[in-house]
Amino acid sequence: MPQMNMVQAINDALRLEMERDDRVVVLGEDVGKVGGVFRVTAGLFDAFGGERVIDTPLSEGGIIGTAVGMALYGMRPVPEIQFADFIFPAYDQIVSEIAKYRYRSGGQYGCPIVIRTPVGGGIRGGHYHSQSPESQFIHVAGLKVVCPATPEDAKGLLLASIRDEDPVMFFEPKRIYRAARGEVPEGDFTVEIGKARVVREGEDVTVITYGAMLYEALDAAAKAEAEGVDCEVIDLRTLWPLDVDTIVASVEKTGRVVVVHEAPKSCGLGAEIVALINEKAFLRLEAPPRRVTGFDTPFPYTLEMEYLPLSHRILPALVETARF
Amino acid sequence: MPQMNMVQAINDALRLEMERDDRVVVLGEDVGKVGGVFRVTAGLFDAFGGERVIDTPLSEGGIIGTAVGMALYGMRPVPEIQFADFIFPAYDQIVSEIAKYRYRSGGQYGCPIVIRTPVGGGIRGGHYHSQSPESQFIHVAGLKVVCPATPEDAKGLLLASIRDEDPVMFFEPKRIYRAARGEVPEGDFTVEIGKARVVREGEDVTVITYGAMLYEALDAAAKAEAEGVDCEVIDLRTLWPLDVDTIVASVEKTGRVVVVHEAPKSCGLGAEIVALINEKAFLRLEAPPRRVTGFDTPFPYTLEMEYLPLSHRILPALVETARF
Amino acid sequence: MTTATRTQADQGTTTRGADEAMREDVVRVLSADGELVSDAPELDDALVVDLYRAMARARACDLRAAALRDEGRIGAYDGSAGEEATTIGSTLALRDDDWIFPTHREPTVALARGGSVEAFFHHLFGNALDGVKGRQMPGGFAARSLRIASASAPVGTQLTHAVGLAWAARIRKDDVVALAHFGERATSSGPFHNAMNFAGVFKTPAVMLCRNSNWPQVSETETITDTFAEKGIAYGVPGVRCDGNDPLAVLRVVRHAVARAARGEGTTLVEALAHPLDGPEGARLDPLVRLRNYLGLRGHWSDAAQAELDESLQQEIDQAVAAASAAPTPPRTTMFDDVFVTLPGHLRDQRDA
Amino acid sequence: MTTATRTQADQGTTTRGADEAMREDVVRVLSADGELVSDAPELDDALVVDLYRAMARARACDLRAAALRDEGRIGAYDGSAGEEATTIGSTLALRDDDWIFPTHREPTVALARGGSVEAFFHHLFGNALDGVKGRQMPGGFAARSLRIASASAPVGTQLTHAVGLAWAARIRKDDVVALAHFGERATSSGPFHNAMNFAGVFKTPAVMLCRNSNWPQVSETETITDTFAEKGIAYGVPGVRCDGNDPLAVLRVVRHAVARAARGEGTTLVEALAHPLDGPEGARLDPLVRLRNYLGLRGHWSDAAQAELDESLQQEIDQAVAAASAAPTPPRTTMFDDVFVTLPGHLRDQRDA
C-alpha cells in the first residue's frame, strides 16, 4: 500500500469519488485554481473543471446555503470551509437548515452534504486558526460528526461520508495534515461511520480521544507504561453518533477513564462522554472520570502549547486516575 | 411589593435602567413602535424615543454586530432577538467577536452587551420558536449566561446583567412569560450573577434545573414526596459561570442528582453538570446522576409535550434515583 | 395544471410588447376594473381561467385556515389571502419541472400544482397523515413530489437554497428554473446578500420574487432605497417591479424572468407591489375580483360559474377539514424518526426509555 | 500627528474643485511622476510631509516584519507594504477623535497615530510587553488609547462594529467618525451587507474604505459588477472610487467622506484601486515614490532628508526589534485573564491545576 499523509489521503478520496460519482462537486474559497489553503483540493480543478471544483465568493453562508439547494437537487456537494473558526457565518444554515431538513420535511428531503474543514491548534494560528468547535455541532440533532486521526481513516471515512445520506461535518486535524503519514489502501474502500478504534489495548485506564490528540495520548500512554500504568487508547474517529459500545466495553474492563480533547472543557464532548459513562457503567467506575482538554479561554497565540492537552498534561491524569 | 409577571418585570428593569443610565439603548426587530413580539419593550419607545429604542432591519447579524460598535464606544446596548431560534445569523458576531473581544485586545476593550431573547418550548411553536441553545454559548469561553425563572429574578438579574462589564446572554423562558407571577421589589435592586437558589430543601435527591422547567421539577418533587422521596430543588438562575459550590454542597448532602433541562441531552449543560459532579464529589455519589432533558431531535410541533421534560418524566427519575 | 411550456413562456416575453413592458417602472396589465391597460402578451384564455380557479381555491383554503386558527383548532397560520396574484400567478408561470422555494406564507402554492385540499388540511392539523408528520407549524410544509421545498421560519434561508438548486440544474445542463418567494424585509437578511451575489456570479437560473406587501407604505426600517428591485444592481442582477395585485402582470413578469433564466442569462429580482387585503386599497384592488372582471368582460366567467366554484370548493374544504380533524395524532415514536436516515443507538435509547 | 481638523476637512472638500473631483470616475490627484493632475484642494505642505514620513515609517516597519516572518522569528504577517496611500492616507484624513477599524493588514495605522515602533514589534513578537498580551497573531493588534479597534481574522466583522460605533457617536451627538478598512473580497461577506444597510438606514457617520488590491484584475469570483463602489446603490450609500496608489487622492476622498459623515449625511463607500507592489505596475506606481517626487518637485524633500529619515527609521526599528525579541514570553497564568473581568472559579481551577 502507498504511504500518504492526511492531505494526500483526503485528496485521493475526493478525486476517487468525483470520478465514480458525477454528482459530487467541491466548492469553497480558493479550492479551485489555488487548490485550497492547505492544498487539499490541489489538482482537482484541472481534473474536473470549474463546474465541479468551484471557487466561490468569500461567504461561508453562501457556500453552505447554496450547497443545500444542490443537495436538494440530488447532487453531493462537498464544501470546504478554510478554517473551522470561519464556519460560524454558516452556522445558521448548518444548524437551522441542514440539520433539520430531513426531519422537518417528514423525511421527504435529505441534505447529504459533507462539510470539510480543518480544526485544531498547534500551527501558531491564534484564536481564529485553531479552534475545535465539534460540540457546537454535536449538540444540534441531525448532524454526523467525523474526525479522522490517520490518513487511512481520513480516506475511508471521507468516502463513507460522501456516500452517506445524512449530512456530515468532516473535521480535519490540521496539525497532523502532513505529520501523520501511513499506509493507505489504493482505490475504493470505506471506514464505517460510528465505529471507534481501539488503538492500544490496556487494562488499567481507558483513554478516549480523537484527532491530533491521539498521538499525544499514545505518547502519554507509552510513558505511563514506564510507571506501571497500562492504558487502553480509543480513537473515536466518529464523534457523533458515538460508538458507545466500544467505550462502555473498555470502561467495564478498566473502571477508569480519561477523556482528552483540544476543545474547551465545559460542555465539550468530554462532558457528554463522562455523563454517558455514568449512565451506562456507573457501578464499574473506580475513579472519577477525568477530562484533559483545552481550557475555557479563547485559543491563545503565544501560549498555545500551554493551552493544548499535550502528553505532559495527559500523563499525570493517567497515573493519578490509575492510582485513585 | 407589587405583583408582576415576567414580561412586566423585565420591562420594569429596562425602563428603570434606561432612566438611570443614558448609555443604555434597546435595539431589535419591532422592539420600538410595536413593543416587541411579546410586548416586553412596550412603552419604552414612547418614553425614551427612537434613538434609544430602535427598530432595526431584519438582520440579527446586523443588530448584534452594530451593538458591538456601540459597546466599544461606551454605550450599554441591550439588543433583543425575537426568538432564540433566530440568533444563529448573529452567532459569528457573538462567539467570534463579543466573546473574544476583551481577551484578544489584551483587556483593552470590553463588550458589555446584554442579548435578551426568549427561549424554550410549550407555546406550539415547532422547531423555530422553541429551542434552548444555552450550551452553544456556554461552550464558548467569554460569555455569561443567565436564565431567570421568576419575575423577581428576571428583574434583578437583568439589572445586574446590564451593569456587568462582561457580555451576558439573557435567556427568557417564554412559556412562563405571563404564567409566572410573583412579588417583585419596586425600584432598584440586583440579583447577583453566578448564584443559584435552593428553591426547595430536601435530603434524598438533588434536582438541578432552570427556566420554565423549575415549575415542572417542583411539581415532580411534590409528587415524589408522596412517594417518600425528599427532593432538594436548585434553580441555577445563572447558567454560566455555574454556582458549583451550591451544587456540590447539595450533592454532598444527598449523594443523588437529577438534572432537568429542555435543551437536547447530548453535550447539553446537564452533561457538564454531571461531569463536574464527578470531578468534585465522586466519592459521595450513591446513584448514577440522571438527565431528564429534551430529546436529541429537532424540537417537534405536534408532539412537543412529549418532547419536553415535564413533571411526569421527571418523577420516575427522582424515585428511581432515590431508590437506586 | 401548470401548463406553461418554456416555449410559451418565451413567446410571452420575447414579443416586442412584453420586452417594452419590462422597461416600465411598474409593470401592470389589468386596471382595477379588470380591463387591459397594457399591450398584453398572448394570453391563452383557458390558462387564465385555470389561474382564476387556482387563485379562488387558494383564497378559500387560506380563509378557512385562518378561521381554524382563530378557533384555536390549528396553530399560528399566516397564509397569503389577497396575495394570490403573486403566489399563484407566479406558480402558473412555471413548468412542473421548475422548483418553488416558499416562505411559511405560501402553502397554497401546492394547491396550484396539483396538491390536494385534504393534504393541505392534514398538514395544518399536524396529524398522522400530514406530509411532514406533524413536525412543523402550519406554515412549514413541504411537497417533494410537487418540487416544492420545505418552508421554514428563519427568514431568508430559502433564497440561497433556490440559487443552489438552480445552479445545480445549470451544472447538470437541465432545463430547470427555481423560484424563491420572500417578503420585502427578507432583503435585510444575510441569505439575501449571499443568494443574490452567488446568483450574479454563477448566472443561476433562479427567480427571486419579493412580495413588497407593505406597499404603498415605505419600509423605512429596512432600507433607505426607494425600491427593493434596485438592490439587484449590487449583484449584477436586473430588478423588475410589477403590480402585485395584478395576476396577469405577475404572470408576465415571472414568465419573462423564467425565460431569461432558461436562456442562461441568469437571475432576475422581481418586486411585486402588493396592497394588503386589509389595507386602504385592499378591497378595490383584490386580485381575485380583478381577474374575475377580466374574465367576465371576455365572456369566460359568469355568476353561475362562480356559484358552482364556490359550492364545490366549500364542499371539498368541509370534507378535508372533517377528515383532517378526525385523523389521529402522530404516534410518539415518530418523534425520533428522520433525524437520521437510520435510528442511531442514542435515539433508540431515548425512544424506548 | 493626525492634524486634520473637521474644518480643514470641510474646506478640503466643499470647494468646487473637490466636489467636482468626487464626480470623476476614479479620483486621482498625482500622476505617476508625482505631478498634480487634478485641481487639488488646498493642501498644507507640512501635512504632506507628515504624510510622507508616516508612510515611510509604515513601509519600513512592514518590510522588517516580513523579514522577521521569513526568518521564522514571528508568526504569519501580511501587512500592507505598497498600500500606504490607502492605510496612511486615510489615517491622516481623520482627526484623533475619530475611530479606525482595521483588518489584520493595517497594524501600521497605529504608527501613524502616534503609536511607537517598539509597541509595534512587541506585539509582533507576542511577548509579555505586547499590548494584547500575546493573545493574537501579528495582524491582530488593538490600541484603545489611539482609538483603534481590535483587528481580527474573520473577514468583514469589523464593518458592522464601525457602523455601530459611528451610530453610537451620532446618538450621543458627538462629532466622531468611524473608518473601516477592508479588502474587496469582504464585500461578499454577510457583515458587509449588514453594515451597509444599517449605515444607510441610520445615516451613521462612517466611512467604508475598500482596498481593491486585485486591481487591475477583475475579481470574477466575488462579483459580476464592474466596480465595488456601485454596491452602495443597494443601500442608498454613495460610492466613490479613487486611485489607491495616490496618497493625495485617498486623502482627498476620505476627507470628503469624513466631512460628509460629520455633516450628518451618512456613510460613504470608498473603493481604492490599488496596484499591488509586486504586480506589473507596482514599482512604477509605488505611492511612496510618487509622494516623494511630489514633495521634491515642490522643494519640500531632498536626498539628504531621505537619507536622514532612512537612517533614523532603521535605528529605531533595530532597537525595537532587539527589545521585542529580548522581552519575555507572557507568563502561563496570563492565559486565564481577560476572559471575564474577574477570574471565575472554573478558570481559577484550570489555572491552578
Ligand SMILES: Cc1ncc(C[n+]2csc(CCOP(=O)(O)OP(=O)(O)O)c2C)c(N)n1
Ligand atoms: C431570521 C429570523 N428573524 C426573525 C424572524 C421573526 N419574523 C417572522 S416573520 C418576520 C417579518 C418578515 O417580514 P417579511 O420578510 O417582509 O415577510 P412577510 O411576513 O411580510 O411576508 C419576522 C421578523 C424570523 N422568522 N427569522
Ligand SMILES: Cc1ncc(C[n+]2csc(CCOP(=O)(O)OP(=O)(O)O)c2C)c(N)n1
Ligand atoms: C470569514 C472568513 N473566511 C475566510 C477567511 C480566510 N481568509 C483570510 S484573508 C482572505 C482573503 C481576504 O481577501 P480581501 O477581503 O480582499 O482582503 P485582502 O487579504 O486582499 O487584503 C480569506 C479568504 C477569513 N479570515 N474569514
Ligand SMILES: [Mg+2]
Ligand atoms: Mg413583508
Ligand SMILES: [Mg+2]
Ligand atoms: Mg483583496
